[in-house]
Amino acid sequence: MADAKYPRSEVNLDKCKGCGLCIAACPKKVLVFSSKLNSKGYHYAEYTGTGCVGCGNCFYNCPEPDAITVYLRNYDPEKEV
Amino acid sequence: MKKTILKKPKGFIDVYKHKAGAEKDRTHYCPGCGHGILHKLIAEAMEDLDIVDDTILISPVGCSVFAYYYFDTGNFQAAHGRAPAVATATSRANPDKVVISYQGDGDLAAIGGNNIIQAANRGENIVVFFVNNAIYGMTGGQMAPTTLEGQVTTTTPYGRNTDTDGYPMKMCEVISQFTAPTYVERVSLHDAPHIRKTRAAVRKALQNAKERKGFQFVEVLSTCPSGWKMDPVKSMEWVKEKMLPLYPLGVYRDKGDEARVINRPVPIMEPATVWEKLGISADADVDFPRGDVPEQYKKMSIRVAGFGGQGIMVTGQALASVALEYGYNVSWLPSYGPEMRGGTANCSVNIQDGVIGAAEAVKPTMLLAMNRPSLEKFEESVVPGGTLIYNSTLIDIEPTRTDIKVFAIPITGMADELGNTRVQSLVNIGAYAAITGAFRVEDIVSLLPKLFKGKKQAIIDLNAKAVKAGFDFVKENF
Amino acid sequence: MARMLMKGNYASVYGAAMAGCTAYYGYPITPASEIAESAAALFPKLGRTFVQAESEVAAINMVYGAAGSGQRVMTGSSGPGISLKMEGISYCAGAALPCVIVDIMRGGPGLGNIGPEQSDYNQVVKGGGHGNYRCIVLAPASCQEMCDFTFQAFELADKYRIPVFVLTDGVIGQMMESVVIPEPVKELPDKSDYAVFGTPLNKNLVNSIYIDHDDLENWNLELLKKYKAIEKAEVKFEEYMMDDAEIALIGYGSVSRVLRTVVDDCRAKGLKVGLFRPITLFPFPKNEIAALPGRGIKNVLTVELSTGQLVDDVDLALSGVIKSDLYFRLGGNVPSADEISNKISELYGEVK
Numbered sequence: 001m002a003d004a005k006y007p008r009s010e011v012n013l014d015k016c017k018g019c020g021l022c023i024a025a026c027p028k029k030v031l032v033f034s035s036k037l038n039s040k041g042y043h044y045a046e047y048t049g050t051g052c053v054g055c056g057n058c059f060y061n062c063p064e065p066d067a068i069t070v071y072l073r074n075y076d077p078e079k080e081v
Numbered sequence: 082m083k084k085t086i087l088k089k090p091k092g093f094i095d096v097y098k099h100k101a102g103a104e105k106d107r108t109h110y111c112p113g114c115g116h117g118i119l120h121k122l123i124a125e126a127m128e129d130l131d132i133v134d135d136t137i138l139i140s141p142v143g144c145s146v147f148a149y150y151y152f153d154t155g156n157f158q159a160a161h162g163r164a165p166a167v168a169t170a171t172s173r174a175n176p177d178k179v180v181i182s183y184q185g186d187g188d189l190a191a192i193g194g195n196n197i198i199q200a201a202n203r204g205e206n207i208v209v210f211f212v213n214n215a216i217y218g219m220t221g222g223q224m225a226p227t228t229l230e231g232q233v234t235t236t237t238p239y240g241r242n243t244d245t246d247g248y249p250m251k252m253c254e255v256i257s258q259f260t261a262p263t264y265v266e267r268v269s270l271h272d273a274p275h276i277r278k279t280r281a282a283v284r285k286a287l288q289n290a291k292e293r294k295g296f297q298f299v300e301v302l303s304t305c306p307s308g309w310k311m312d313p314v315k316s317m318e319w320v321k322e323k324m325l326p327l328y329p330l331g332v333y334r335d336k337g338d339e340a341r342v343i344n345r346p347v348p349i350m351e352p353a354t355v356w357e358k359l360g361i362s363a364d365a366d367v368d369f370p371r372g373d374v375p376e377q378y379k380k381m382s383i384r385v386a387g388f389g390g391q392g393i394m395v396t397g398q399a400l401a402s403v404a405l406e407y408g409y410n411v412s413w414l415p416s417y418g419p420e421m422r423g424g425t426a427n428c429s430v431n432i433q434d435g436v437i438g439a440a441e442a443v444k445p446t447m448l449l450a451m452n453r454p455s456l457e458k459f460e461e462s463v464v465p466g467g468t469l470i471y472n473s474t475l476i477d478i479e480p481t482r483t484d485i486k487v488f489a490i491p492i493t494g495m496a497d498e499l500g501n502t503r504v505q506s507l508v509n510i511g512a513y514a515a516i517t518g519a520f521r522v523e524d525i526v527s528l529l530p531k532l533f534k535g536k537k538q539a540i541i542d543l544n545a546k547a548v549k550a551g552f553d554f555v556k557e558n559f
Numbered sequence: 560m561a562r563m564l565m566k567g568n569y570a571s572v573y574g575a576a577m578a579g580c581t582a583y584y585g586y587p588i589t590p591a592s593e594i595a596e597s598a599a600a601l602f603p604k605l606g607r608t609f610v611q612a613e614s615e616v617a618a619i620n621m622v623y624g625a626a627g628s629g630q631r632v633m634t635g636s637s638g639p640g641i642s643l644k645m646e647g648i649s650y651c652a653g654a655a656l657p658c659v660i661v662d663i664m665r666g667g668p669g670l671g672n673i674g675p676e677q678s679d680y681n682q683v684v685k686g687g688g689h690g691n692y693r694c695i696v697l698a699p700a701s702c703q704e705m706c707d708f709t710f711q712a713f714e715l716a717d718k719y720r721i722p723v724f725v726l727t728d729g730v731i732g733q734m735m736e737s738v739v740i741p742e743p744v745k746e747l748p749d750k751s752d753y754a755v756f757g758t759p760l761n762k763n764l765v766n767s768i769y770i771d772h773d774d775l776e777n778w779n780l781e782l783l784k785k786y787k788a789i790e791k792a793e794v795k796f797e798e799y800m801m802d803d804a805e806i807a808l809i810g811y812g813s814v815s816r817v818l819r820t821v822v823d824d825c826r827a828k829g830l831k832v833g834l835f836r837p838i839t840l841f842p843f844p845k846n847e848i849a850a851l852p853g854r855g856i857k858n859v860l861t862v863e864l865s866t867g868q869l870v871d872d873v874d875l876a877l878s879g880v881i882k883s884d885l886y887f888r889l890g891g892n893v894p895s896a897d898e899i900s901n902k903i904s905e906l907y908g909e910v911k
Contacts, residue, residue: 015106019113019306019313025273042112057273059087060280063110063117065124065151066089075085099764101771134759139624140766149764155755157627158766160650163620166612170584170624170632171755173608178757196620199613346606348581352743355576356561358604361740363561398735402564405737411564412702413735437701438820440734440813443895 006075007054009047015067018042022058022068031058092124092133093151100150109147113313115214115270115303116145119279123181123210124152126284132291136179137171139164141193143185144218144305154181162193165200168207176345179290180207187217190226190250197256201296204261206343208290208297210283211252214305215324222308226250229323234308249327253300257333263295265334269302271320275330294340302328365531367406369524377446377466378517379433384442384459385509386427387451387472391493392506396449397428399510402532403520404432414440425454432519449509451492453478470512472505488516488559495550504547511551516559522552561740567705567731568593570738571635571661574709576601579744580631580659582608584621586640589673590729591663594635615640619647619660626656627765629754631713631747635661637729638679639670641687648722649688652782653767655753657716659709660694661725663732664864666891674891675729675813680868683724684840691779693786695723695793696840698811702736710741715793717748719785726840728864730813730893795838796847800826804833806907807851809873810862811837813893818862820896825903832903837869848876858907859883862899864892 009031011022016038022045023031030051033043045058045068054072062068097105110117127133133153140148142161149156155178159167168182182200189197189211200207216234217223223236227249231240241249253267264286268279279301286297302324304316311319349355356362381404385397394415401411412431429442447468450456453476456469463469465484474493490512496505514520526545533541565573571594575583583598595611602609608625612618618634625632636644641662651658664679666672686692695715697708705727712723755763769775797815800822801807808818815836825832835851837844851859859881861870870885877883886902888894 017107017112021113021118021313021317024314024317027273055273056087057276060121060276061118061273063112063114063121064108065093065117065121067107068087069089070087072085072087074083080085101769101774135757137628137755137757146768149766153762155757155762156764156766157624157755158654158764158768159623160620160646163616163623163647166617166620167624167627169610169617170582170608170621170630171628173582173610174625174628174630175755175757180757195613196617199617203610345608346603348607349605350579350581350743350747352745355605355743356740359573359576359601361561361563366560366562398564401735405562405564411735411737413564414730415733436819437736437816438823439817439896440730441893441895443897 006071007052007073008071009052009058010069011045012067013038013044015064016044021061025057025061090125090128092127094153097150111307113306118270119301122280122283126287132179138181139168141184141188143188148183162188165196169200169205172206182207182209186213186225186227190252201256201262202259204295206293208286211300212303214303216305216308218305218308253333256298262334263336263340265298266332267300267330271317293343295343369407371407372518374519381432382442382445383430383447384445385449386455389426391451393426396506396509397430400430410437412437412440507544507547508551511548512555515552515555563738564735565738566735567702569597570702570706571709572597574706575633577741577743578710578713579747580633582625582630582632584610584612584618585634586612586615586618588637588640590732591635591637615643619644622658623651626658627755629750633659637663637665638667645688649690650767651722652692654765655720657720658722659712664728672891677864683726693841696726698840699727700812700815702738706738727812790842794842794844796844797836799834801833805831806858807835807856808860809835814862821899824900843872845876852881862886
C-alpha cells in the first residue's frame, strides 16, 4: 500500500515551528526535518511521502492548531463537505 | 461519526482576531509548548461534544493568558490566580454553560492557591485544566510551587532547596481531599500514548461539565522547553524521568454515576413578586393620628444608656419604630463596636419633623439612664429644660441637675414583677408615651406583633402589659 | 409607600435588590457585615446568588465574573477589605465592567478600629488600584440614601460601564432610619454587546490586556473620555442655607449631618453659615466649589473624618482664591456640633 494516497500526513510548512515533536512521535519514522527553512526560519517537518499509517500521533503531539493535517485511511475527498 | 481527517478543530477560532500583531494564523506559544497540545485536545473535545457554542473559557495570567486568542467561545481574561473566582460567578450567572478555568502552576497553586481550593470545596460547576510544567513560563522561568527539588530556575539559581523553598506541591492530592469534586485526574503529555490518555481525560471532564456534574479537575504534566532551556523532545523525556516519579498519574477521584447534577435557581425579577417574596407592602404603613404633644417633646433627641442585656438597643429601636408610625422622621444610632458585646451600651434616637442632622444625641433632650454609670456619664449632657428618666431599681444615687425634669421609675423592678426582666424596654416605651404624650398605649400594643415578629402570643401579651405598666406608673406618680 | 425602619447597611441591599441586582459576592468585615448578612437573607428568597467568598480578593473577582456575565452585581466591605479588592476593581475598570461596591469606612491605617472614619477617601475617589482609572463615588448621608444611591449606582454603572462606589462610614451603615423602598426595576439593560453568555451568537471577550502599546494608550484615552463625560453630566451636591452664607462648611456622609446641625446652631447665633455637601465625590463638584467665592463666601471650612483628604480636592477647586480651613477628627471620633461651632468662632470670629 506504499503508493496509496491515504492515509497521509500533511505539514503546513509555514505554520510549523520545527519543534520536532511530531517526528519523535511518528511510529513509522516517516516524518523528517526538511533541509529547507520556512518563512519563520524553522527547519519544518515534512512527510517523506510513503509509509503513513494514519495513527494521528503527529497531529496530537503537534502544539500548533493547524500545522499538521492527517488524512485517515477512510478519507475520501469526494465525500468531504 | 468516525473521523476521516484530523485537522484544526472547530473549537478554535478560524482567524485569531484578538491576537496583537500580524501573525493571526498561528499561536504565540514557543516551539514544542505543552499548552498548544492541550489546547488542541480541548478544542477537539469541544467540537466533538458539540459544546463550542455553550462554553465560556477563563484565561489565567501566565503563558496561557492569551488562551482567549484561540478558543471560539465566550472568553474572560482573569487576574493572576483568580480564574476559579471568576469562573464561580460566571458559572452561577450561566448555570447551563460549560465554564473552563484554564490555569498554570504559578497561577493555580501559588497566588491562586486559596481560590482553587475554595472553588473545589464549593463544588463549583466548572472544569479546571491545570497545566503543571514546574516553572513560571511567561515571567521568564522562576520557581513555581511545583518546581522539583534541586531544579534550577531563575529564582532558584542553585536549585530548589527544600529547607528554604519547601517541597513541590501536589495539587491533585490536595484537591481530592475535598468532598465536593466530581472528577480529579493527573495526566501527562510526555509521549503519544499519554497524550491519548490526556485526550480521554479532557473529554471526560468536559462531558461531565456538559451534564452540569460539578467540579472537574485535570492536572496535566506539561513542558516548558524555553523555561527549562531544553529542546522540545528532551523536555518530553524530562517529564517522564523527573516529573512522573514525583507526580503519580492516575484518577484521584471519580464519582461516576454518583455525581450530582448541579442546578441553580432562576432569579425572580417580576416586580410584584419581588415585593411579595420580601414581605414588602405599601399597605403596611400605619399612620396613626398624632395626639396633643407639648412643644418640648416635638423634637426629641434621646440617649438610652445602660448595661448590655438591659434592652438598651431594643428600647431605642422600639421608640423609633413607634414614632415612625406617627409620621415622624426618626433615626437610631447604636454605639457600635466591641463594647456592645457586654459592658455598657447606649444608643441615640431622634424623633422630629424635618431633616434629622447629627444622629448622635450629644446634647439629648431626654436621657433614659438604665444604670448608674450611664447616669453619671450622661446627666451633664442633657439640655437645660430637658428630661431625665432613670431606673430607680438599680440607680442608688440622686440626679444632681435641677434644671431638667426628672422621672425616677423602678423599671427593672416593674419588669421583674411582670415575670421577666427582658420586658424593661417595653416599660420604657410606656413611660415615654405617658411623659411626652406622643404615643397612645393602644397604638403601641397594636404594633407589638409587627415589632416582635415571630414571637409567641404569650410574649406579645406580656409586652403589652409592660407597656401599660410603664404608662400607668408615670400617670399615677407624676 | 412601603416604609421600613432599617439600618443603612440593610437599606443598601434593599436598594440593590430593587435595582435588579442578581448576585452578591462578599466577605464579612465590621462595620459592613450586615450588608453580606442581609444579602444572604434576601437574595435566596429571590432565587438570586449569594456567595460568601473565601476572601475579599475572591469576592471582587467573582464580581468581575458576574459583571462580565451581564449581571447586576454587588459587593460590600470596609477599608481593609477595600484595600484588598483594589486589584480586582482595577480589572473591572480596565475591562469596563459595571459593578457596585459599598464601602462602610472604618478607622485606619492597618487594622485601625471599627469606629467611623472617612479615611478611604483617597483610595476610593482617586482610583486606588493600579492604572489610570476612576470609579463613580456616591456618598450617602442617610439610610434612605443608602437605599436610593445603591439603586442609582447600578443605573450609573450600566450607563457608563464603570465600577460605582457607595462610600459612607460606620455611622450611616449602622444607624437605623425610615426607608421608603423603591419600586423594583421592570427592565434591565441589554448587555449583549459586551457580556459573555456562552451562546452561538455571543462570543464576547472580557479582558483588560492590551499588549500593544498604542492599543493600550488608546484604550486609556477612551476611558479618559468616559471620565470627562461623567464629570460633565453626573456631578451631584446639596446645599443648605448657602444663599446668603459667608462661611461655607463642606463635608460629606455622616459629617454633613453634623454640619447641618452646626448651620442651624450658627444661624441661631446670627452667623451666616451654610453647608455645601458633595454627593458625588467622583465626579467632584469642583466647578461649584470654585464658584463659591463669587457667591459671597469668604471662608470655607472642610470637616472630615480623615487628616485632609477631602480638603485636597476642595483646595484644588478653590485654587487659593479664598481662605480654606480644615477640621477633622479621627479614630472613630465624630465631632460634635458644638466642637465645630467653636472652631468656626475661633477661625472666623470676625465674620457676622
